[in-house]
Amino acid sequence: MSECLRTRGFLPCEDPDTEMRVGASFAMLDELAQELPSLLMEPDCRSYLAGQMIPDWPYETIPNRLVPQARLYYLRLGFLASGYINQIGQPACHRLPANIARPLARICHLLHRPPILSYDGYVLYNWKRFDRSQPIGLGNIDTLQNFVHLYDEHWFILVHVEIEAVASRILDAILELEETEGFGDETRVNAALTQIADALDQLSAVLKRMPEKMSDDLFYSKVHPYIGRFQDVEFEDVDSARLDYQGEPGAQSTIMPTLTGLMKVPHELNRLTRHLHDMREYMPEAHRRWVEYVDTLPDLKPLADAECWNRVLEGMASFREVHYHWAIKYIARRSPDPHDTGGSPYLKPLKFLIDETRAHMK
CATH class of the missing domain: 1.20.58 (Methane Monooxygenase Hydroxylase; Chain G, domain 1)
Known part of the structure; x- marks a missing residue:
């Protein structure tokens, strides 16, 4: 595994x-x-x-x-x-x-x-x-199934697939610390944080590509309804x-819960954070167990160099800022429903998540 x-x-x-x-x-x-x-x-x-x-x-x-x-x-x-x-x-x-x-x-x-x-x-x-001899990434992947005859939906899905592929480098860094018993080693901790920060930079770069082949009008009117909740x-x-x-919000991805648990970011309990925790029930069982495991890992902050530690937190905040921008562009500007990305008011609390992440810097 x-x-x-x-x-x-x-x-x-x-x-x-x-x-x-x-x-x-x-x-x-x-x-x-x-x-x-x-x-x-x-x-x-x-x-x-x-x-x-x-x-x-x-x-x-x-x-x-x-x-x-x-x-x-x-x-x-x-x-x-x-x-x-x-x-x-x-x-x-x-x-x-x-x-x-x-x-x-x-x-x-x-x-x-x-x-x-x-x-x-x-x-x-x-x-x-x-x-199959080439990486899992845009240009070498396609979807198996869609709701609509629009490449916009393919692109929406495939951007997320590449994001998940890039995130393997984050998990690799965490597992390297575990396998080398590096949680108490300052050099290993900072090397892991640097690898995670580099991966986060790439995650944001991939997410920023969303508008290249996905129209906001077409997404909201033709795709978004099909991934809504029951x-x-x-x-x-x-x-x-x-x-x-719940439908299919990106909050069901395991990437950000993993990083939040690893970095021990202290988020205030509110409707959005409760909703994000509920989203774990929609993850594959093995992914839920992984997030629970990461929550138990030692706090890296005391050993971390300020620059390495802060790069990771800034990377998390920047990734969420891109998501925040797309939530406005693709949904909020067109929807009268403040719960429209998954059952909880999201814009104002999402901004709080970003601020709380940065507030955890050294």
Whole structure:
């Protein structure tokens, strides 16, 4: 596991599977994946999807050899569910039909996660490389599935994939400290902080590329609705209660919680920080355990050189500032809902997170 984190970060240890292979009947999910952007443009899309015979996961558990297949199966069903509930141009929908709800709920139960398409399915498992001998990065990756026929959505996902790939250098630095027992060694601590700061500079550089191929108008009107939350949704034949689940905010990425835990940044408890903590429930189980582990690591601040320590905190603040800018550009300017990026008022508290990060400098 540690070697995977060092080389892949929070991306899968092996490139994601691109097609379903657990049985002949599962090929229809790959076909629906290709058809979904076109289907979502039709007024009878929901009726069509509700009539599909979707195969159940054929095992009582998830054998290790089939983990990539289980992730792809969850991705396929998650896209169908979010497309069905959030279809643009159609009346609000609060009932997911049994043919989608039952298999989605079951595979998500086996994956120990809520039954909705989250950041892991939308980003971490949703890519392929054109050339497997070349790095995981923009220009060499594409998505496996989308909601719309717009490259803007591909770009939105792929920018996040490259960010996750670059973040492997942050995890590598942390694990190097662990493996060399370097948490009490000033030289090793500062070397690790320098590596993390360099990676953060690159993360911000990648995130700044978002407008290159993603229109703010198209993102807000054509893409953003599909990655919204489920509010008061009944899962037919699964649970009689109506359920609320968060959609796919970037807050479900494990990168910033890792850095916050490592740097022991003291954030004030408020609605946003509680919301960010709740987002851990949407992370893959292994990622949740990793964040819990990092929270227990020794405080590096007493041994850290001020310049190295402050570079990391400035890198975290700068990355959040880019995110803050994009939240305004792509969502806040167009949305009357102050909760629109994931269920909590976000702009003012996000600014507090940035200020509190800088306030923790030496």
